[in-house]
Amino acid sequence: MSHHNHRTTSSHGNTKESSRKLHKDWRVWLGVILMLGAMAMYVLSLDDSVVPRLFGH
DSSP: OOOOOTTSOOTTSOHHHHHHHHHHOHHHHHHHHHHHHHHHHHHHGGGTTOOOOOTTO
16 A cells, blocks of 8 residues: 655645735736737727628618
């Protein structure tokens, strides 16, 4: 029988510490900013692709 050491940090333990590390990581914030910028560009670029049809033409 093998005995496992349960004191090692697993991916399920210390979620509060791992989320704090995630919020301090500059790569996370860069990804958030890039995604928000991409969504803003998508919304602002819809002026030519969505044209309302007036008077049935």
